[in-house]
Amino acid sequence: MASLGDLERSVMDLLWDSAEPLTANDLRDALAACGTDAKELAVTTVLTVLARLEKKGLVARERSTRPHRYTASSSREDHTVGLLNDALGTAQDREAVLARFIGGISAEEAVSLRAILDSVKTV
Amino acid sequence: MLLTSYFLAALAIVLAWPTPLALSKAKWTARAPVAAVLLWQAIALGGGLSMIGSMLVWGLTPLGNDLISALHAGWLLVTGDPSVNSPGVIHLFALSTAFLFAFHLVLTLVRASWRTTRQRAKHRQLLRLLSNPSQTRPNTLVLDHDLPVAYCVPGFNGSVTVLSRGLLTQLSAEEQRGVIAHESSHLDQRHDFLILAFTAWHEALPWLPTSRLSLEAVRQLIEMLADDKALEVVTRPVLLRAIVGVASSITPAKTSQDDAKGLAGEIVGMPGGEVTSRRLQRLLSPVAPLSGFQNFVVLSCTVLLLVCPTILLIAPRLLSW
Numbered sequence: 001m002a003s004l005g006d007l008e009r010s011v012m013d014l015l016w017d018s019a020e021p022l023t024a025n026d027l028r029d030a031l032a033a034c035g036t037d038a039k040e041l042a043v044t045t046v047l048t049v050l051a052r053l054e055k056k057g058l059v060a061r062e063r064s065t066r067p068h069r070y071t072a073s074s075s076r077e078d079h080t081v082g083l084l085n086d087a088l089g090t091a092q093d094r095e096a097v098l099a100r101f102i103g104g105i106s107a108e109e110a111v112s113l114r115a116i117l118d119s120v121k122t123v
Numbered sequence: 124m125l126l127t128s129y130f131l132a133a134l135a136i137v138l139a140w141p142t143p144l145a146l147s148k149a150k151w152t153a154r155a156p157v158a159a160v161l162l163w164q165a166i167a168l169g170g171g172l173s174m175i176g177s178m179l180v181w182g183l184t185p186l187g188n189d190l191i192s193a194l195h196a197g198w199l200l201v202t203g204d205p206s207v208n209s210p211g212v213i214h215l216f217a218l219s220t221a222f223l224f225a226f227h228l229v230l231t232l233v234r235a236s237w238r239t240t241r242q243r244a245k246h247r248q249l250l251r252l253l254s255n256p257s258q259t260r261p262n263t264l265v266l267d268h269d270l271p272v273a274y275c276v277p278g279f280n281g282s283v284t285v286l287s288r289g290l291l292t293q294l295s296a297e298e299q300r301g302v303i304a305h306e307s308s309h310l311d312q313r314h315d316f317l318i319l320a321f322t323a324w325h326e327a328l329p330w331l332p333t334s335r336l337s338l339e340a341v342r343q344l345i346e347m348l349a350d351d352k353a354l355e356v357v358t359r360p361v362l363l364r365a366i367v368g369v370a371s372s373i374t375p376a377k378t379s380q381d382d383a384k385g386l387a388g389e390i391v392g393m394p395g396g397e398v399t400s401r402r403l404q405r406l407l408s409p410v411a412p413l414s415g416f417q418n419f420v421v422l423s424c425t426v427l428l429l430v431c432p433t434i435l436l437i438a439p440r441l442l443s444w
Contacts, residue, residue, distance in 0.1 A: 005251055012252050058252070079249055079253055081268075083250065084268060084272055086246050087285070088272065109403060113370070117363060117364060
């Protein structure tokens with residue numbers, strides 16, 4: 001039995017890759033098709049996962065139709081950019097959250113450093 | 124007691140203002156980052172201790188000749204023993220300030236760590252959805268993006284290093300080794316605790332400009348420490364090229380700052396351009412590390428800064444002899 005975290009990931013992958021909104025049934029079928037251990041997966045489990053994802057703001061629900069249909073609230077790329085933003089952001093409190101490789105080197109410095117390295121190489 | 128409280132107050136002032144100012148300008152710190160980081164911690168700890176201690180000792184002066192007897196008398200006073208004379212309002216004020224200040228410092232630290240933990244948890248959650256574990260490296264996640272980015276997310280149950288696909292494709296294998304050695308030394312040496320402590324210190328005392336100076340200095344120093352670790356694995360030019368490779372990917376973003384919606388606009392910004400060039404300077408033109416004797420002097424200062432306020436707090440009568 002896959003853990004909830006793994007299921008969340010599979011559900012998000014399906015929603016991200018899908019062009020149109022999916023119902024919990026669609027998702028269950030797709031999960032059963034691609035997963036080996038998803039045989040005994042119940043629709044209620046999928047709904048639980050969807051509810052968790054919705055609470056986290058990752059999934060949006062269309063309530064106008066029955067059954068409800070779900071979409072990813074923003075694209076995979078947008079989320080990746082969000083993560084990178086966390087990692088590179090200027091917000092002061094980020095500093096404590098993550099340690100970056102180029103911590104504290106400004107773009108200007110990078111340019112001048114590249115110039116120095118290039119000049120060394122050509123000599 | 125009185126003399127001790129004055130001495131502690133003087134120490135607090137010296138550690139709050141001139142010392143951090145001088146140390147943040149000192150050039151030798153780049154030659155001995157380890158000793159410098161320790162010294163910064165001693166300054167902050169010793170400063171806080173003597174700040175609280177001076178008020179505490181002064182406030183307790185009317186109650187006894189040393190801390191133990193004064194605290195005992197204070198306890199008798201609180202429990203309503205009529206034989207003890209109540210200290211004046213000013214002394215009570217000093218005591219309350221000492222307790223409030225100590226409480227404030229601890230509370231800020233707790234708040235900052237709670238906030239950091241939550242942000243990290245959120246970040247990890249998204250990472251779980253978006254990244255794939257590296258095939259070749261343990262505790263490493265690969266993020267599918269073209270920008271060459273490397274960072275680490277510290278945590279109690281397993282820290283991870285995050286590399287972007289861009290980093291893996293644009294940097295040579297050697298350069299990647301340097302980057303990873305740098306990142307893992309941040310994780311191994313738990314630099315996040317240091318930054319957390321100094322962030323909290325700055326948050327607790329935002330009106331004290333030197334609290335910002337110390338935070339920035341410590342940030343620089345941990346990068347130097349991590350660079351030194353990376354240099355054990357790769358050569359200086361390789362590390363420099365890796366830094367350029369990673370840093371210059373951010374460069375074009377800088378120019379399109381107004382393009383807030385695009386990726387470029389969102390990834391703008393490395394803070395503190397002028398402050399941290401020392402990290403690069405020492406990579407470009409290496410300086411000899413401090414000699415054994417110089418290191419000894421710095422370490423002795425560090426120990427003294429911690430021991431002096433502590434001993435004076437416990438035995439304030441030492442100064443009245």
